[in-house]
Amino acid sequence: MPTIGDVAARANVSTATVSRALNGKATVDPELAKRVRAAAEELGYRPHGPARNLRRKTTATLTLVVTDIGDPFFAALARGLEDTARDSGYSVVLCDTDDDPARERSALDVALQERVAGVVIAPTSAATDVSKLIDHGAAVVAVDRPLDEPRSDRVLVDTRAAAAKATSQLLDAGYRRIGYFGCRADGYPDRQRLAGYQDALGTNADECLIRHACPRSDTAASAIRDLLTPPVSADALLIASPQLTPDTLGAVTEHELALGTDFGVVAFDVAAWAMAVRPALSVVSQPAYEMGVTAARHIVARLAGETGAPRHTELSPEFVVRGSSLRESR
Amino acid sequence: MPTIGDVAARANVSTATVSRALNGKATVDPELAKRVRAAAEELGYRPHGPARNLRRKTTATLTLVVTDIGDPFFAALARGLEDTARDSGYSVVLCDTDDDPARERSALDVALQERVAGVVIAPTSAATDVSKLIDHGAAVVAVDRPLDEPRSDRVLVDTRAAAAKATSQLLDAGYRRIGYFGCRADGYPDRQRLAGYQDALGTNADECLIRHACPRSDTAASAIRDLLTPPVSADALLIASPQLTPDTLGAVTEHELALGTDFGVVAFDVAAWAMAVRPALSVVSQPAYEMGVTAARHIVARLAGETGAPRHTELSPEFVVRGSSLRESR
DNA sequence: TTGTAAGCGTTATCAT
């Protein structure tokens, strides 16, 4: 692999000139610049990233820390981040934490070691410590969940309002015993959605209509059964987790309940397959891609020298009413 | 940010000793080693990644190049890769190409610049040029699609056999006009699946039962309509793309066809929501996570010095028969 | 405008 010295030799100039020419500094003779580019081309020269990073004391790398890239929400966010970051010359390193604070810590630790320029993180908890990163000059933006750290930007979604809206719509459609089904009751998004659900129901909220369970587990199966049968007998469900949705819908059919007509459903973040079911699913979909784009923009702006108060962006989810939450459907 | 020199000063040793101690070299007095670790700890010292990479002439970074991380197949693969790579100390950089050779080239180019240790790529075409990477010593493994480059490892899936098996099962279940619905007719996976479909059908294959369309487009809608109505009148469908599946299923219902009973369906790579539909979907699911794990293992082995012929791994997809491809269902 | 040379923070060679 040729170095900048090889290019310099071939173009009969100094390494400094090669560096300047290749980095498009104005102060270099067009004639020489051309010669340098030609030499670099002929040698197949590629600047040595680590050396450059060492010298410049910064990298063109962003770290994305999420619970699970297999979650379509985070995958879409990652896509938005990568598309936007790449346009500004940044690469994206991917880290999955599985909501494990230890894994998260280690991910942030390597981010610090590698001197990444920025970190986009869906923190396991608001207390996650990103101060060392920020002290060192990295731009940090929290996505999906807030961070206590006052110097971090954030990109959140008003999922609480969306949950309230969805619940109200179910109410309007005539459902009376509307349940809430979520996983990870301790997580920020779930708490927000539950709060929105309760906002809409007011004093009518009935504790036994609220359930939490891990997707694809026995507890999920029995929670669903409980919800669908007496004494609970829900007649509609706000499903806060996309992972819980397939099994729930299956159970609804199993219990001979007609989706929409007998049993209303609004699901969160089911984007890919809402139309696979009939009647089609009513969904609250979060603007995951845009969140990634926005996070990237914040970081790029910060790294471009923008100073001042942290940016707090709150996007709105889209609520799409389809047959699954309409009594009059069919 | 403290450097190795600061640690050395605090521990009253040379930087060389600090380096050795922190990298666990045997040749260092346990006493000193402890002092060094303490000093490093107190200072919150983190080795400077780029400097280390420069000196070591290699990085602990892998680049993953896929068409779209939003595709659940690639997301699962990414997860498997990241989990496994992390265990060996590697980070994963994510690049989406959208099947665009230009974007792919630029992704490979930065991988080369950054001197990544390895590349996992689902190439846009077998002709994709990874030779410079390999010349430079990077380990390259092709996933999902093969690469002409003879020095690259590969992790493929026998999707052709799986398609044949699925088609045969439809045949056995009594369906007679089995269609094939795919997107991107020029891609390797689609060609394999179509070939498998034809393997099973033999001379009975009817050209007009084979359609290709882009997901969520007008062409998709009309292709589905054509397939479901005379003169084509398919009575079953092998859906080679998960993205095409929701709309197809919706259309089946719209045409008053009972899934399974009237119209058989086997879908590829629908893992998350196969159980949301009733009857549940028969699916061919590729071992995406395992592919990522395997790719990581290959790379780690290569980088650990393993030499010899390229590893060619072929995994088998799982074919799960459920109600959607059983005539006797209901 | 161009060249010389001093680092950036490590690791590894070579003495001691």
Next chain:
DNA sequence: ATGATAACGCTTACAA
């Protein structure tokens, strides 16, 4: 076993 010291390949004062 430990310590000087020379790279690694690049960018950027500073000189010319």
